[in-house]
Each structure stands twice: as structure tokens, then as C-alpha cells.
Amino acid sequence: MTIQSIIDAGRDLLDEKAAAQFLDNSPGTLSVWRSTGRYNLPFIKIGRNVRYRRADLIAWLEKRTRETGATA
Structure with a gap:
């Protein structure tokens, strides 16, 4: 795995607010x-944070x- 692929994968993660907007729903x-x-x-849990992969959505x-x- 290259550094660039790791960076690209990180950009592909959406927080709950962005994922909800992508799906036209609310974070709640x-x-x-x-x-x-x-x-x-x-979804992915990172500590208390929740992230969604755009590809999964x-x-x-x-x-x-x-x-x-x-x-x-």
C-alpha cells in the first residue's frame, strides 16, 4: 500500500454529517x-467518531x- 493510496482512502471517509447529507437524511x-x-x-468506529466509506454508501x-x- 502506498502513502498516496492511504491518503486517498482517508479522503473517501465521510463523517456522519456528510454521510447523512449524501443519503439525504439526518445524522440522527x-x-x-x-x-x-x-x-x-x-460504518467504521474510530474512538467515538463514526465514519462511512463513500463506496459503501x-x-x-x-x-x-x-x-x-x-x-x-
């Missing part, structure tokens, strides 16, 4: 989802994409 909603396990949205959205009106 993400907190509830984490604590209840409602959605399998990967995109993959999560892709999994939730529907092609019909079915909600199940």
Missing part, C-alpha cells in the same frame, strides 16, 4: 439505523434500487 437517522441495526449500512444504495413498484 443514521444513528438510529446503527443502534437498531435496521439497515445493513457499514453507493453500494448500499445500489442494493436498495428497485425496478418495480414492489416494496418488499
